[in-house]
Amino acid sequence: MEELSKHKSILVSEIINFLEIKKDGNYLDGTFGGGGHSRAILERLGPKGHLYALDRDPTAIRFAKTLKSKNFHFFPLSYLEVEDLEKQFDGAILDLGFSTDQLYSSGRGFSHTKTDELLDLRYDANGGQSAWQFLNQASVSQIEKVFREYSEDRYAKHLASKITASRREKAIKTVGDFVEIIGTSEPAVLSRLFQGLRIQVNDELDHLKFGLREIKKCLKVGGVLAVISFHSIEDRIVKNFMKEQMKVVTKKPVTPTLQEIQVNPSSRSAKLRVSINL
Numbered sequence: 001m002e003e004l005s006k007h008k009s010i011l012v013s014e015i016i017n018f019l020e021i022k023k024d025g026n027y028l029d030g031t032f033g034g035g036g037h038s039r040a041i042l043e044r045l046g047p048k049g050h051l052y053a054l055d056r057d058p059t060a061i062r063f064a065k066t067l068k069s070k071n072f073h074f075f076p077l078s079y080l081e082v083e084d085l086e087k088q089f090d091g092a093i094l095d096l097g098f099s100t101d102q103l104y105s106s107g108r109g110f111s112h113t114k115t116d117e118l119l120d121l122r123y124d125a126n127g128g129q130s131a132w133q134f135l136n137q138a139s140v141s142q143i144e145k146v147f148r149e150y151s152e153d154r155y156a157k158h159l160a161s162k163i164t165a166s167r168r169e170k171a172i173k174t175v176g177d178f179v180e181i182i183g184t185s186e187p188a189v190l191s192r193l194f195q196g197l198r199i200q201v202n203d204e205l206d207h208l209k210f211g212l213r214e215i216k217k218c219l220k221v222g223g224v225l226a227v228i229s230f231h232s233i234e235d236r237i238v239k240n241f242m243k244e245q246m247k248v249v250t251k252k253p254v255t256p257t258l259q260e261i262q263v264n265p266s267s268r269s270a271k272l273r274v275s276i277n278l
């Protein structure tokens with residue numbers, strides 16, 4: 001049976017308005033997730049239009065299979081690899097971070113409440129180092145850097161020392177092991193620390209910095225780029241890239257309405273920036 005995504009897509013009508021979709025255009029959804037934005041784009045394409053969707057998490061294919069259109073094409077790739085498609089787009093979107101499906105049902109430790117899960121945190125569990133491997137192998141200064149720069153936590157040094165002291169006694173494996181060492185159940189603190197580890201193991205900032213450059217190369221002149229980010233580190237990268245390399249459409253980021261936040265609290269920190277390729 002087909003599995004439907006539990007992810008609630010954010011700022012959908014705003015994105016659709018900015019894209020000004022041409023019926024016979026070529027579009028890119030660089031972060032497919034549960035496919036909500038893809039669905040909204042596909043509904044507006046005519047028989048000659050095409051939508052190409054990418055996701056670094058190969059398990060997203062189960063949701064891609066529910067979009068039954070010959071104009072829709074899914075590839076389990078990072079948007080960093082967009083040039084491999086050899087296409088030119090009229091518009092591209094990125095909706096950064098992770099989806100509700102990854103948070104609650106991936107089994108990869110994205111939620112600090114799933115204490116029995118392995119603390120993996122990779123989008124693609126087939127490559128690279130998991131978060132628990134990183135925490136067991138990295139030096140105290142590497143761990144401190146992650147919590148200071150990617151979690152923006154002022155106790156980064158103290159937390160890194162706690163981790164390296166504790167792992168001498170017992171290796172860190174599960175979400176529960178990590179939460180116990182940190183010694184708090186405060187969701188804001190844990191979300192911040194999980195964010196830092198996620199950025200580290202997925203090399204998210206490099207994918208974003210270099211990925212924006214690759215996507216721009218694949219945009220037609222006049223092509224629209226729309227990016228939703230969820231924390232200040234990502235938003236700064238997007239803002240600077242657009243200011244330096246493209247024509248900015250949104251002088252200030254567009255944020256969800258109070259109504260959207262009420263229906264979908266996880267949209268509260270979303271910031272949408274839009275620009276045009278010159």
Ligand SMILES: C[S@@+](CC[C@H](N)C(=O)[O-])C[C@H]1O[C@@H](n2cnc3c(N)ncnc32)[C@H](O)[C@@H]1O
Nearest residue numbers: 009031033034035036037055056057078079095
């Ligand atoms: C917030 S979700 C996208 C939700 C989607 N817009 C929707 O409406 O259902 C972000 C998705 O981006 C994927 N992702 C993260 N980094 C990526 C990258 N570098 N390239 C492609 N996909 C990525 C994640 O695996 C996740 O599925």
